[in-house]
Amino acid sequence: MTEERPAGGRILPFAAVFAGVLIAWYAGAVLLNAPQAKAMLPAGHAGLWVLARASWTMQRPELPAPQQILFTLGHSVFANPLTSPRNFLYHMAVTAKETLAGLLLGLILGIAVAAGIIRWRTLDRSLMPWVIASQTVPILAIAPMVVVVLGNLGITGLFPKAAIAGYLCFFPITVAMVSGLRAADPLALDLMRTYSAGNAQVFRLLRWPASLGFLFPSLRVAVALAVVGAIVAELPTGAVAGLGARLLAGSYYGQTIDMWVALVLSSLLAVLGLAGVRLIERLVIARRGGRL
Amino acid sequence: MRRRAAASALPVLAIAAGLAARALLGHAPASLFLLFVLVTLAATAGALFALAGGTSLAERLASPLLFGLLVLWAWEMLVLGLKVSPVLLPAPSAVAVAFADHYRTLAADFRLTYLHSVVIGYAIGCCLGFAVAIAIDRSPFLKRGLGPFASLMSAMPIVAVAPIMIMWFGFGWPSKAAVVVLMTFFPMLVSTTAGLAEAGAMEHELMQSYAAGYSATLIKLRLPAALPLIFTALKLNSTLALIGAVVAEFFGTPIGGMGFRIATEAARMDLGVVWATITVAALAGSISFGLIALLERAMTFWHPSFRAPAGS
Amino acid sequence: MADLAALSRPAAKAPAAHPPASVVIEADNLEVVFAGGIQALAGVSLTVQRGDFVSLIGPSGCGKTTMLRAIADLVTPSAGRLAVNGKTPGEARRDRAYGYVFQAPALFPWRTVARNITLPLELMHLPRAERAARAAEYLGLVGLAEFGRKFPWQLSGGMQQRVSIARALSFRPSLLLMDEPFGALDEITRDGLNLHLNALWRRTGMTVVFVTHSIPEAVFLSTRIVVMSARPGRVIEEIPCQLPAGRALEIRDSPEFNAVAHRVRQALRAGHSYD
Numbered sequence: 069m070t071e072e073r074p075a076g077g078r079i080l081p082f083a084a085v086f087a088g089v090l091i092a093w094y095a096g097a098v099l100l101n102a103p104q105a106k107a108m109l110p111a112g113h114a115g116l117w118v119l120a121r122a123s124w125t126m127q128r129p130e131l132p133a134p135q136q137i138l139f140t141l142g143h144s145v146f147a148n149p150l151t152s153p154r155n156f157l158y159h160m161a162v163t164a165k166e167t168l169a170g171l172l173l174g175l176i177l178g179i180a181v182a183a184g185i186i187r188w189r190t191l192d193r194s195l196m197p198w199v200i201a202s203q204t205v206p207i208l209a210i211a212p213m214v215v216v217v218l219g220n221l222g223i224t225g226l227f228p229k230a231a232i233a234g235y236l237c238f239f240p241i242t243v244a245m246v247s248g249l250r251a252a253d254p255l256a257l258d259l260m261r262t263y264s265a266g267n268a269q270v271f272r273l274l275r276w277p278a279s280l281g282f283l284f285p286s287l288r289v290a291v292a293l294a295v296v297g298a299i300v301a302e303l304p305t306g307a308v309a310g311l312g313a314r315l316l317a318g319s320y321y322g323q324t325i326d327m328w329v330a331l332v333l334s335s336l337l338a339v340l341g342l343a344g345v346r347l348i349e350r351l352v353i354a355r356r357g358g359r360l
Numbered sequence: 361m362r363r364r365a366a367a368s369a370l371p372v373l374a375i376a377a378g379l380a381a382r383a384l385l386g387h388a389p390a391s392l393f394l395l396f397v398l399v400t401l402a403a404t405a406g407a408l409f410a411l412a413g414g415t416s417l418a419e420r421l422a423s424p425l426l427f428g429l430l431v432l433w434a435w436e437m438l439v440l441g442l443k444v445s446p447v448l449l450p451a452p453s454a455v456a457v458a459f460a461d462h463y464r465t466l467a468a469d470f471r472l473t474y475l476h477s478v479v480i481g482y483a484i485g486c487c488l489g490f491a492v493a494i495a496i497d498r499s500p501f502l503k504r505g506l507g508p509f510a511s512l513m514s515a516m517p518i519v520a521v522a523p524i525m526i527m528w529f530g531f532g533w534p535s536k537a538a539v540v541v542l543m544t545f546f547p548m549l550v551s552t553t554a555g556l557a558e559a560g561a562m563e564h565e566l567m568q569s570y571a572a573g574y575s576a577t578l579i580k581l582r583l584p585a586a587l588p589l590i591f592t593a594l595k596l597n598s599t600l601a602l603i604g605a606v607v608a609e610f611f612g613t614p615i616g617g618m619g620f621r622i623a624t625e626a627a628r629m630d631l632g633v634v635w636a637t638i639t640v641a642a643l644a645g646s647i648s649f650g651l652i653a654l655l656e657r658a659m660t661f662w663h664p665s666f667r668a669p670a671g672s
Numbered sequence: 673m674a675d676l677a678a679l680s681r682p683a684a685k686a687p688a689a690h691p692p693a694s695v696v697i698e699a700d701n702l703e704v705v706f707a708g709g710i711q712a713l714a715g716v717s718l719t720v721q722r723g724d725f726v727s728l729i730g731p732s733g734c735g736k737t738t739m740l741r742a743i744a745d746l747v748t749p750s751a752g753r754l755a756v757n758g759k760t761p762g763e764a765r766r767d768r769a770y771g772y773v774f775q776a777p778a779l780f781p782w783r784t785v786a787r788n789i790t791l792p793l794e795l796m797h798l799p800r801a802e803r804a805a806r807a808a809e810y811l812g813l814v815g816l817a818e819f820g821r822k823f824p825w826q827l828s829g830g831m832q833q834r835v836s837i838a839r840a841l842s843f844r845p846s847l848l849l850m851d852e853p854f855g856a857l858d859e860i861t862r863d864g865l866n867l868h869l870n871a872l873w874r875r876t877g878m879t880v881v882f883v884t885h886s887i888p889e890a891v892f893l894s895t896r897i898v899v900m901s902a903r904p905g906r907v908i909e910e911i912p913c914q915l916p917a918g919r920a921l922e923i924r925d926s927p928e929f930n931a932v933a934h935r936v937r938q939a940l941r942a943g944h945s946y947d
Contacts, residue, residue: 338515
């Protein structure tokens with residue numbers, strides 16, 4: 069039995085929830101900003117609507133209203149060239165680059181280690197438990213140290229951030245790929261044996277294609293982790309470029325709206341990353357006639 | 361039999377040779393030292409190969425343990441042998457010393473970060489996620505609306521709200537707990553909602569044939585069936601909570617805490633303390649994960665992933 | 673055994689107004705149309721008397737399961753009249769008038785075998801001691817007395833299905849609805865369970881409606897076999913089937929048995945073209 073699709077589909081409920089969040093946001097802005105707004109308004113003028121209007125247009129609100137965030141973002145994007153640090157897209161591009169580089173690093177390393185673990189039973193026995201156990205450890209805690217140590221070695225810029233993002237991605241990708249590379253049909257493996265195929269051939273023709281169904285879900289996890297890794301890696305460097313740096317600067321100088329813009333853009337980055345993975349997955353699925 | 365003998369003799373040999381090499385480092389002729397290094401490596405490699413075929417629990421545990429020891433030993437030897445600056449990488453022995461020296465600080469950091477931010481935030485976040493999942497359960501409309509929203513939020517870099525939470529809740533642990541609440545809430549909501557849909561159609565019809573109402577079906581059928589997924593979220597969240605608390609402290613905590621310690625001591629190049637704190641964080645993370653996993657095993661023993669192969 | 677005479681009556685086209693007290697199920701011109709316009713049942717009329725063992729048999733997709741589900745109020749008829757114990761199926765369900773046995777055991781893996789059997793009793797708020805007594809009683813009845821403390825997944829498929837029958841019996845409904853309960857089991861297990869079910873039915877005197885697509889199974893178990901046609905499901909023929917009460921599996925080699933089986937096969941062929 070297939071699930072019945074009720075009227076309204078998915079759009080309507082999502083739109084309703086979205087609208088609810090917006091309303092709650094504006095209400096929350098009034099609630100949080102009202103004390104400040106009251107102090108700014110001349111005494112006796114505190115009608116509710118006036119108060120609300122004041123809470124939604126403050127310079128340094130506790131919680132900025134959504135339109136303030138959008139306006140600040142729009143202004144920074146259109147009033148400044150793309151190469152200017154005053155343009156938020158510049159910072160987003162920096163973080164995006166770090167994320168992408170980290171993702172690639174983690175992907176290559178993860179697949180290589182997974183292949184090794186599949187190939188050598190000794191590695192499976194000795195290394196795999198550590199890979200699994202490290203998923204329970206807050207790996208991100210090493211970020212400041214890695215950045216500082218690489219800085220001492222004279223390595224700064226993109227690489228330290230990419231290294232941390234990649235290190236975070238490495239574990240889920242490795243774990244998923246070990247399962248994926250093992251997911252090949254035993255019958256198909258026997259078939260390859262009857263052809264006396266070599267290890268590399270079995271990997272290329274059977275194990276790798278069979279593992280993709282495991283790779284994509286882990287990539288989605290990895291994208292989220294890589295964004296977090298890149299942002300956190302930007303924190304300890306004295307912070308010049310990137311969304312994490314922007315976030316920290318905003319927090320130092322009390323520029324609430326800037327913090328929120330950086331937050332929104334980092335969420336957008338994660339969403340774009342997920343969409344990218346989805347797109348690649350779709351393409352692969354399409355090439356395979358509709359199935360992974 | 362011969363393999364078994366080798367499997368038990370080689371690790372002993374490897375550890376003895378390793379200890380000897382460590383003791384000789386810098387005191388004995390280079391040739392003797394190198395000999396012990398080579399013996400250690402060869403014995404460890406041989407032991408790992410011999411153990412790889414083993415099936416008993418002891419043999420399965422010995423492989424990763426020996427491998428871990430080898431990594432620690434190699435780290436120690438390389439750092440000391442190559443005279444790596446402690447500003448880059450302290451030797452494990454130096455970390456151990458730092459651990460002992462700063463025991464009180466580490467314990468205070470642990471209390472603040474783990475026992476306050478993590479535990480309280482985790483409890484609130486998980487309970488809230490569970491409660492909301494139950495609350496929206498009877499409204500398919502809300503479920504379809506909140507579902508995609510919650511999965512989206514689960515993929516967001518939520519730690520980045522830390523500066524905002526610090527602004528709202530101050531520099532103390534409540535702001536970190538708030539970050540942890542936000543990080544754990546959405547995975548729990550998503551998992552519980554998915555879990556409540558786990559019970560099969562036939563089981564639902566069985567309850568219907570007994571004229572069981574909504575709450576009876578929820579308690580007797582759907583919640584037990586949801587447990588495996590709820591535990592998945594509980595385990596994931598135990599890691600997320602620790603990450604959330606530690607990273608939130610990177611954004612600013614003038615008081616203390618594990619994240620604060622890591623950030624400030626790294627900036628002061630006192631890497632021994634940093635590594636000691638990381639060790640505490642790693643232990644806290646894996647022990648809490650392990651405890652939840654044990655509870656999971658006790659409560660979802662019936663799930664196919666835990667079942668002993670059907671005997672009788 | 674007093675009802676045996678009543679059982680041998682051919683299916684009466686009973687007047688709809690006041691069914692006699694011995695009528696358990698009465699369907700009149702029943703129709704079920706699913707969302708999407710698929711017509712599962714078309715004009716099905718059927719009367720089941722107290723103590724009857726009625727099998728519904730027919731090709732896959734003939735609506736025999738739908739018929740059973742309509743009786744159980746798991747499907748709502750689109751037209752026609754259906755009464756269970758003189759009430760609507762919904763009322764009968766809320767009265768807990770029937771026990772239902774599914775194609776699969778549908779046991780809860782987190783409950784022991786005994787606690788699976790007491791599940792409906794918990795929902796009916798029976799006291800704990802009573803529940804335990806019933807679990808022991810019905811486990812004994814299905815020959816699994818020593819297995820109460822095991823978990824369902826530690827039992828074989830046939831044993832699991834016996835547990836699910838015990839669960840359906842545990843609250844002593846007067847009507848048992850069984851939807852291809854042995855369909856997923858191997859032939860040897862199935863033979864054993866058929867013997868078991870036959871003995872159980874004779875001991876309890878319950879009314880059973882049994883969906884199957886095995887002709888030997890239907891003939892072996894039933895007092896009446898209702899042959900249905902392919903979609904939309906209709907009743908082609910009702911075949912009475914009176915084999916001696918104390919039957920063993922060997923009865924399947926007897927001429928009487930084969931005669932009934934032959935009639936069923938003929939009826940199935942009449943209602944279904946194989947091309």
